[in-house]
Structure formats: structure tokens, C-alpha cells
Amino acid sequence: MSDLGFDPSLKKKKKSKKTDESGESPAPESEGTPAVEDELFSGLKKKKKKSTKAFEMSPTPGEEDLSSSFDDLTLKKKKKKKSTKTTADDFEQQLEEAGIEEVPAEATEEDGNVSSGGFTYEELLSRFFTILKTNNPELAGDRSGPKFRIPPPICQREGSKKTLFANVQEIATVLQRNPEHLIQFLFAELGTSGSIDGEKRLVLKGKFQPKQMESVLRRYIIEYVTCKTCKSMNTELKRESANRLHFLSCKACGSTRSVSSIKTGFQAQIGRRKKM
């Protein structure tokens, strides 16, 4: 136990900072995951919503691209006129001005061009997507097919100290994972132990709510199921026998990445001590 590099002023700092920092940090803590999680579990609750949402979302990037390219066009024009005066700082303002002044004019031009064909860009885009969706929904980014719907975890209390996790097997098959791997992860993450009963349900020691199980499952899915490159959940976990590492290979895009093995870590001694 050495004082190496430990800042003795640490304690004081904490005290002084405590008041103003207490309110800040907790919020960002929880921000990162929900978005991903919602995507993952949306199949459960708002399946219908999602498909429409994806559909509505997709046109927007295109539109933005267009408008930004307009901006670029207008910028160039502006610059030639006023380039003697401008500095980098003024440029921002000019950008705004240019956006307000000149874009409408160009937009009307553009509209004229498009409507001469009879369709606006948005109409064509939505038409394209409806056709694509009816013919091959997988290409339209509609991933709410039956394969990727994860059933919500069913937790029952068994006695007062144990929890029955009824549909592990089902979830594992949906995720295309070995149930043993999933169970191992659950044990490590929850810091408990348990067993599988006659009907292949998991009995966990300790009390756990379905909500808690869901958050752990989400973490499992992010770590061991989703492909980092294409976000697909159609993946396979392989164990390389040569180097004893686990590899996750994506069936959709073909990429592979290595996955850390499950480690239990430190387990504190709870309850009665070992008899010496």
C-alpha cells in the first residue's frame, strides 16, 4: 500500500466539488444504451410502429444531402462576390444568410424540374420504398421479421429466494446461441449460481425482476449477438480450437470479430464464512 502518485488533495477536491457536480453526471450514464436497446427489443412491443418508422426515416437523409448541396452551391456564389471582405468568422453568418436568401429561389427551380416529370422526389422515394417493401422486405431495412423478435424474459419466483427463468431455451434459440453460453453469461453477470430444472428452465438463486433480466439480456445481445459492422443479429458464435478464442461471424455481411470470454470476476463472500 503505497502513496505512489496518489493525489493527497483528492479528498479536499471532492468536498469542494461535490455540490456542483452532484447533479451532473447521472444523466449521461444512462443515455448511451437505451437507443440501441430500443432498437433491439422493439420487436417485442412496437413491432408495427417500427416498420413504419424505418420507412419514414429513410427519406430524410436524402433530403438533407440535397439541401446541403444547395447550400454549397449558394456558398460558392456568395464567396465570389464578397470574398475580399470575408474572414473565416463572417463565413458562418454568410452561410446562414445564403441559406435564407438564395435557397428558396433554387428550390423553386428544382421543383420545376422535378414536377415536369410529374413526380416530386419524395413521391418517387416513397413509391420506391413501398415497392421494395412489398417485393423483398429485407432490403428495405425491415428487420422485424420473426427471426429477430426476442420474446420477453419470463421470470417467476420459486420460493422466496429463487427465480425461475422460464424461457431461456427459447431466447437462446432465437439468438442462435448455445443456451449454455447464455446461462454462463447470466450467472457471471448476476453474480449468482443456479441450475436447469427438468423442463429446461433456469433456476437462479436470488430475486430478479423481468426488467432486470431484460437489461442483462440486452447487454448479452450487444456483446455476443449483434454484428458491430452491420448491426445484424443474424450471427454465429464459433470457438476456434487452435487458440481457444471465441469468434462472432456475421451471416449477413460475413465479418468476424473476436469476443471476450465470459469471466466471473471477483465474488465476495456472502453469508456464513467457510469453516476453517
Place this chain on the structure above:
Amino acid sequence: MSTIQNLTAFDPFADTGDSEAQPTNYIHIRIQQRNGRKTLTTVQGVPNEYDLKKILKVLKKDFACNGNIVKDDELGEVIQLQGDQRVKVSEFLTTQLQLPKKNIKIHGF
């Protein structure tokens, strides 16, 4: 003349922050259930240059909980705290000790 804005804005070779090299010295914050609705938080893998005893003293005072340091044969010294202090501990580690957030892993439900 630094007027070509859309060229200067993005440097493709700049460090993106999410480096591929994963840190191996993770700090694991875990939770364990005890009897009833009581829990225990364990903090494993705090770098050696920090004095665990002093950290523990601050943590105990700030979180108003008891705690102690447990020596483990493989994992070194581990801080134990009473109750669910996971979020608070990670906040403390990032703000006070300036540890990068990606090195901290919170386990448990």
C-alpha cells in the same frame, strides 16, 4: 486563405477516439445480492497508482455506506461497498480520478 470550409472540417487521419485496441485493464464494478433486498458492490481492478485505502475512505463518507478492502489472490485488492453504489462509483472514478469511461465496466442487472 482558409476559406475552403468543407475541406478543412474533417481530417480523415485524426484520432477518432474509439481506438480498436481494447484496454485490458478494465475496472469492473459488480453487484451481488445479499439476503433480502440488500446488495453489495465490488470494485475490481483499480490501477495500482491509486491508494485504495484513501479512495475507500472518501467513498464511504460520500455514499454514506460501509465498505472494506478485500485481498484476492488473483485479482488483487477489491473494494467492497454496502448497497448498490455502481453508478455512483463509476461517476466518482470518472470525475475525481479522471479514469476513462471506456475502461469501466458495470456488471449486474
